[in-house]
Amino acid sequence: MTKPVVRPSVLAIDPYVPGKSGAPGAARVFKLSANETPLGPSPRAIEALRALAPEIAAYPDGAATRLRQAIGAAHGLDPERVVCGAGSDNILALIALSFLREGDEAIYTQHGFLAYRIVILAAGGVPVIAPETDYRASVDAILGKVTERTKIVFVANPNNPTGSFLPRSEIERLADALPSHVLLVVDAAYAEYVRREDYSPALELAATRENVAVTRTFSKIYGLAGLRLGWGYASAQVVDAMNRVRDPFNVSSAAIVAGVAALEDKAHLSAAATHNERWLPWLTREIEALGLEVLPSVANFIAIRFPLEAGRTAADADRFLTARGLVLRAIGAYGMPQFLRLTIGSEEANRLVVAALGEFVASWRAAPRAAHG
Numbered sequence: 001m002t003k004p005v006v007r008p009s010v011l012a013i014d015p016y017v018p019g020k021s022g023a024p025g026a027a028r029v030f031k032l033s034a035n036e037t038p039l040g041p042s043p044r045a046i047e048a049l050r051a052l053a054p055e056i057a058a059y060p061d062g063a064a065t066r067l068r069q070a071i072g073a074a075h076g077l078d079p080e081r082v083v084c085g086a087g088s089d090n091i092l093a094l095i096a097l098s099f100l101r102e103g104d105e106a107i108y109t110q111h112g113f114l115a116y117r118i119v120i121l122a123a124g125g126v127p128v129i130a131p132e133t134d135y136r137a138s139v140d141a142i143l144g145k146v147t148e149r150t151k152i153v154f155v156a157n158p159n160n161p162t163g164s165f166l167p168r169s170e171i172e173r174l175a176d177a178l179p180s181h182v183l184l185v186v187d188a189a190y191a192e193y194v195r196r197e198d199y200s201p202a203l204e205l206a207a208t209r210e211n212v213a214v215t216r217t218f219s220k221i222y223g224l225a226g227l228r229l230g231w232g233y234a235s236a237q238v239v240d241a242m243n244r245v246r247d248p249f250n251v252s253s254a255a256i257v258a259g260v261a262a263l264e265d266k267a268h269l270s271a272a273a274t275h276n277e278r279w280l281p282w283l284t285r286e287i288e289a290l291g292l293e294v295l296p297s298v299a300n301f302i303a304i305r306f307p308l309e310a311g312r313t314a315a316d317a318d319r320f321l322t323a324r325g326l327v328l329r330a331i332g333a334y335g336m337p338q339f340l341r342l343t344i345g346s347e348e349a350n351r352l353v354v355a356a357l358g359e360f361v362a363s364w365r366a367a368p369r370a371a372h373g
């Protein structure tokens with residue numbers, strides 16, 4: 001008896017493993033493993049959800065018109081060229097499905113966001129990995145991987161899990177140098193957190209060029225990860241393709257009303273950015289002062305490097321912190337087994353992490369190096 005045959009590229013996908021969210025036995029748990037905001041969603045978004053409750057028997061507006069208009073108004077964009085999705089993961093998948101034929105290549109970077117690999121393989125494409133330099137994407141290395149079969153380049157800017165970014169000038173240089181048939185996708189999931197003059201989420205490039213698309217999300221600074229809401233901005237041709245491929249009702253009515261309300265609450269957005277602006281440098285400094293290396297980050301998380309000696313590794317730190325209810329993200333799957341990624345949390349969580357890391361480092365002195373085999 002034969003069985004239905006799964007496409008080989010689908011079987012090449014390693015299912016995405018999310019960060020842990022629990023810490024068995026700990027009295028209180030601080031989840032610092034998924035880059036969620038410690039401020040939670042806007043109270044206006046919560047209110048909009050409550051008000052929606054009696055209406056949920058009705059299908060949503062499949063075109064998400066109100067939401068696209070609100071996004072257009074908030075960012076100065078043409079709403080006709082906004083596509084909404086169930087998270088930006090959905091937008092990334094629509095792009096891959098629209099542009100990759102079996103065997104086509106799509107490039108992402110060495111420590112780049114793993115969702116790219118999944119959507120490339122799911123579409124039948126071939127993932128091509130460009131090396132990074134010091135945990136930062138390299139435009140020249142990306143260009144070095146381009147072939148006749150390349151259809152898409154995915155760049156997370158800033159990147160997760162490294163926290164590094166490419167300045168506007170480098171993204172422009174990449175867009176200029178890529179062959180015109182290659183679509184550059186700039187995933188700007190953390191754009192709202194970046195406080196750098198030389199950074200841009202590249203919306204102006206997507207507005208003016210046929211071969212640049214930008215993806216954004218409501219999962220991070222807006223605190224709506226559970227509702228699944230993201231969007232893309234691209235040329236009319238790219239948007240038309242995505243609208244053909246997407247599920248007719250890919251964005252729920254809950255996501256639409258909460259997204260519109262969240263965009264209206266500018267004070268909440270700026271409070272979240274201000275919180276990060278304060279605690280990102282504080283955590284970086286305090287953790288470096290313990291003698292641990294922290295990769296410079298412009299986003300709402302940092303990657304912390306641990307030694308290789310037994311008792312001091314990232315896995316040891318992960319166990320030590322988890323036992324204290326502090327749940328960080330192991331990022332071995334990103335080629336960074338020496339690191340843990342820490343999301344900037346509430347003041348209480350941040351102070352507890354620094355104290356616990358201090359204890360962890362102090363425990364090394366109690367257990368001399370010679371102890372390892």
Ligand SMILES: *Cc1c(COP(=O)(O)O)cnc(C)c1O
Nearest residue numbers: 087088089113160189217219230
């Ligand atoms: C979290 C994250 C996203 C957002 O994914 P959603 O599907 O919108 O929740 C996108 N890109 C990167 C790099 C991320 O870290």
